[in-house]
Amino acid sequence: MYKYNDFDEAFIRARTAQFRKQVERRVAGNLTEDEFKPLRLMNGLYLQLHAYMLRVAIPYGTLNARQMRQLAYIADKWDRGYGHFTTRQNIQFNWPRLTDVPDMLDALADVEMHANQTSGNTIRNVTSDHFAGAAVDEIEDPRPVAELLRQWSTDHPEFQFLGRKFKIAVGASEHDRAVLKAHDLAVRIVRNDAGETGYEILVGGGLGRTPMIGKVLHPFLPREDLLPYVEAVLTVYNTLGRRDNKYKARIKITVHENGIDTIRALVDEQFALIRPTFSGYDQELLEEIRAHFPEPDYVKAPLDAFETAYENDPVFRSWADTNLSAHTNPDYAIATISLKKHGQTPGDATSEQMRVMADLAEAFAHDELRISHEQNVILPHVHKSHLPAIHARLKAVGLATANIGLVSDIIACPGMDYCALATARSIPVAQQIATRFDELKLEHEIGELKIKISGCINACGHHHMGHIGILGLDRAGVENYQITLGGDGSENAAIGERAGPGFAYDEIVPAIERLVLGYLDLRESPEETFLQAYRRLGAEPFKAVLYPEAKTKNAA
Amino acid sequence: MSVIVTDTGFTTEDWTAGFIPLADLPANDAAPAIAVDLASDSDPAALAGRLQDIDMIRVDFPSFADGRGFTIAKRLRQMGFQGRLRARGHVISDQYAMARRVGFDEVEISEELAARQPEAEWLFRADWQANDYQARLRA
Ligand code: SF4
Numbered sequence: 127m128y129k130y131n132d133f134d135e136a137f138i139r140a141r142t143a144q145f146r147k148q149v150e151r152r153v154a155g156n157l158t159e160d161e162f163k164p165l166r167l168m169n170g171l172y173l174q175l176h177a178y179m180l181r182v183a184i185p186y187g188t189l190n191a192r193q194m195r196q197l198a199y200i201a202d203k204w205d206r207g208y209g210h211f212t213t214r215q216n217i218q219f220n221w222p223r224l225t226d227v228p229d230m231l232d233a234l235a236d237v238e239m240h241a242n243q244t245s246g247n248t249i250r251n252v253t254s255d256h257f258a259g260a261a262v263d264e265i266e267d268p269r270p271v272a273e274l275l276r277q278w279s280t281d282h283p284e285f286q287f288l289g290r291k292f293k294i295a296v297g298a299s300e301h302d303r304a305v306l307k308a309h310d311l312a313v314r315i316v317r318n319d320a321g322e323t324g325y326e327i328l329v330g331g332g333l334g335r336t337p338m339i340g341k342v343l344h345p346f347l348p349r350e351d352l353l354p355y356v357e358a359v360l361t362v363y364n365t366l367g368r369r370d371n372k373y374k375a376r377i378k379i380t381v382h383e384n385g386i387d388t389i390r391a392l393v394d395e396q397f398a399l400i401r402p403t404f405s406g407y408d409q410e411l412l413e414e415i416r417a418h419f420p421e422p423d424y425v426k427a428p429l430d431a432f433e434t435a436y437e438n439d440p441v442f443r444s445w446a447d448t449n450l451s452a453h454t455n456p457d458y459a460i461a462t463i464s465l466k467k468h469g470q471t472p473g474d475a476t477s478e479q480m481r482v483m484a485d486l487a488e489a490f491a492h493d494e495l496r497i498s499h500e501q502n503v504i505l506p507h508v509h510k511s512h513l514p515a516i517h518a519r520l521k522a523v524g525l526a527t528a529n530i531g532l533v534s535d536i537i538a539c540p541g542m543d544y545c546a547l548a549t550a551r552s553i554p555v556a557q558q559i560a561t562r563f564d565e566l567k568l569e570h571e572i573g574e575l576k577i578k579i580s581g582c583i584n585a586c587g588h589h590h591m592g593h594i595g596i597l598g599l600d601r602a603g604v605e606n607y608q609i610t611l612g613g614d615g616s617e618n619a620a621i622g623e624r625a626g627p628g629f630a631y632d633e634i635v636p637a638i639e640r641l642v643l644g645y646l647d648l649r650e651s652p653e654e655t656f657l658q659a660y661r662r663l664g665a666e667p668f669k670a671v672l673y674p675e676a677k678t679k680n681a682a
Numbered sequence: 683m684s685v686i687v688t689d690t691g692f693t694t695e696d697w698t699a700g701f702i703p704l705a706d707l708p709a710n711d712a713a714p715a716i717a718v719d720l721a722s723d724s725d726p727a728a729l730a731g732r733l734q735d736i737d738m739i740r741v742d743f744p745s746f747a748d749g750r751g752f753t754i755a756k757r758l759r760q761m762g763f764q765g766r767l768r769a770r771g772h773v774i775s776d777q778y779a780m781a782r783r784v785g786f787d788e789v790e791i792s793e794e795l796a797a798r799q800p801e802a803e804w805l806f807r808a809d810w811q812a813n814d815y816q817a818r819l820r821a
Contacts, residue, residue: 137813137815141813144776144806144807151803156798157799161746247747277818281813282816283784283814283816284780285752286780287748287749287777288749364749364753365750365753399760411818411819
């Protein structure tokens with residue numbers, strides 16, 4: 127794992143000291159609320175519906191036991207004993223007091239963490255594949271590149287007051303687990319026919335009210351050109367991006383309005399000027415960073431404990447079948463801990479649960495934890511012999527739900543329960559769907575299905591990319607939920623299509639039930655997933671089960 | 683009167699030759715001292731080939747939230763401008779280090795802003811060379 131050097135340490139201490147002064151100046155009136163706002167945002171502090179919210183970065187989703195324990199400590203000391211993991215590998219504390227925030231940032235700095243640039247019109251927390259370093263299909267661990275970009279973007283003097291936020295993600299595998307194509311800029315580590323490694327650069331992806339899939343800006347960028355090239359993209363965006371309309375300010379609109387070819391030409395022009403300002407130290411630094419991400423010191427041990435539990439304990443078997451993924455080391459597994467227990471708030475963890483996960487990471491998993499954009503926690507390196515013990519500990523604190531990738535593994539944004547921008551509730555809808563399918567006992571039979579819920583058009587719940595997406599709107603003061611079908615956040619990224627008229631709050635869960643049961647009738651075989659069936663059959667049969675009245679009307 | 687902020691704190695205006703908008707540049711070819719005002723949406727490319735003749739460029743910040751001026755400054759320096767470069771308008775002390783790092787020499791603010799954000803707050807950020815990831819990455 128990356129370890130701060132003296133430079134990083136000095137930087138973060140100076141940064142928290144600056145923020146402490148900014149809070150004092152705000153309280154004294156030397157900063158207006160207007161002026162304070164971007165400063166608090168670039169330090170992760172939002173003003174929500176009921177209180178401030180502090181959004182802490184978990185860079186590329188990686189943390190160790192000590193850091194997880196510190197998050198638990200912060201939750202207990204300055205918040206209400208829990209935290210919420212988000213779709214961008216952050217954790218949010220929902221109830222801090224403004225005057226406590228400098229202390230919270232100091233506590234984070236004590237464990238090499240921060241809330242820098244988790245909000246505001248700047249380059250946000252760089253995200254990556256939550257299976258990085260363990261996945262069987264990756265070219266290399268993408269996290270060193272993500273860390274390099276983190277350092278480059280941190281406090282970048284030119285890009286702290288952009289027209290809008292700017293999100294970067296890095297991936298390095300065939301299967302995209304980082305939703306690369308929904309990012310303002312994505313870096314895909316790829317290999318060409320000659321066996322050389324380089325970067326495919328995508329630009330202009332994004333969700334929100336105008337969802338767009340990222341386009342290829344450069345098919346194969348040489349490695350040493352990464353920072354100057356990304357900087358050139360930002361230079362062009364900061365010059366050309368619209369500032370007259372907040373909803374047209376993201377780079378996806380800049381790309382859409384100017385065309386990818388024009389953007390590419392402008393980027394090339396800037397790149398030629400910027401490239402000479404990098405003299406190669408960034409590449410040395412990348413090598414240094416790489417040394418922080420060695421392969422774990424793998425244990426060699428018999429697998430009997432795992433095999434016995436798998437044979438004899440059906441609850442363990444179900445969890446193992448659902449929540450484990452293949453690891454590069456065949457004696458190991460990647461274990462996903464579900465933060466989606468039926469009826470709970472997706473992504474929430476109590477301080478007690480955080481401590482248990484920290485203990486497990488330390489005792490059994492090479493001291494590493496990951497946060498996924500699907501709002502779950504991952505133990506990336508687990509020797510299989512430890513899995514039964516891990517499962518037992520998780521079960522004791524409500525963390526052993528066997529539902530990864532299934533209908534109740536729902537992504538939901540905070541919605542009306544917390545968010546000032548929300549037009550509808552999203553958490554209760556997620557809770558009710560999960561509870562309903564748990565009652566039906568059909569979850570495992572239904573198989574892989576991604577439901578994603580947003581509480582307004584801003585789409586923080588990635589609803590466009592759900593196999594089933596749910597968007598909560600406000601229709602004349604009444605919550606109304608629109609369904610989209612066929613979205614996909616993988617390497618085959620697709621934006622879901624609207625199914626038809628929306629549903630009232632008390633109709634949405636039955637509608638989802640109809641839809642999913644309808645799929646069970648429509649599928650060719652148990653192996654055909656919801657998304658595959660949708661792609662084979664198109665929207666019509668699904669609409670027919672969603673809107674049975676329309677069908678009878680047409681028939682009449 | 684405006685207040686000029688540099689690394690040593692507040693000072694007064696010492697430029698007496700006035701400022702001209704970009705559009706008037708051709709008409710002022712022969713002037714002994716030229717200072718040009720650039721709006722935050724200007725394209726620095728418009729000054730290509732003219733930078734040698736210009737003594738000072740003043741880039742406008744209509745709002746501290748409009749960060750285009752930072753990119754304009756960087757681009758002017760990249761194009762080889764070596765004269766005096768000034769950020770003017772609604773710049774807050776928290777942006778001083780950013781302004782210096784992208785190539786501005788100084789910041790010009792109103793008396794009202796200077797009263798609300800006193801010299802000490804600017805001096806707190808005058809150590810702009812410290813803790814700079816960019817300088818480190820380009821070393
Ligand atoms: S999608 Fe809307 S309601 Fe949900 S978190 Fe984002 S802004 Fe808030």
